[in-house]
Amino acid sequence: MLMASGARKPPFTQAVRKVLEDINNSGKEADLLFxxxxxxxxxxxxxxxxxxxxxxxxxxxxxxxxxxxxxGHP
Structure with missing residues (x-):
């Protein structure tokens, strides 16, 4: 897949990004990104x-x- 320069890569949300910091399991990571x-x-x-x-x-x-x-809700 081609991506434009500067295009964001997953995770897109701060919520998922935060949870993934503490995960060391590729299966769970895949589930959350899904x-x-x-x-x-x-x-x-x-x-x-x-x-x-x-x-x-x-x-x-x-x-x-x-x-x-x-x-867009805090």
Whole structure:
């Protein structure tokens, strides 16, 4: 994939960036980056929706923080 110079790379939200500082697990990191991407651009694909739902249920505070940040709420 081509990216423009200066384009931001994941994580895009401060909420996910903060959580990833303390994680040393590539699986969990992938899940959180997936959740962030899904929150930014949800899809109606069943598998992706179920995965996002499971990650949100396991991390309700983070999901709320991502949602608030993407909506521009402090």
């Amino acid at each position: 959740l962030e991407a899904w929150e930014m651009q949800p899809t109606n694909l069943l598998g992706a929706t179920l995965r996002a739902s499971q990650i949100r249920r396991a991390n309700p505070q983070l999901a709320a923080e991502i949602d608030a940040e993407l909506k």
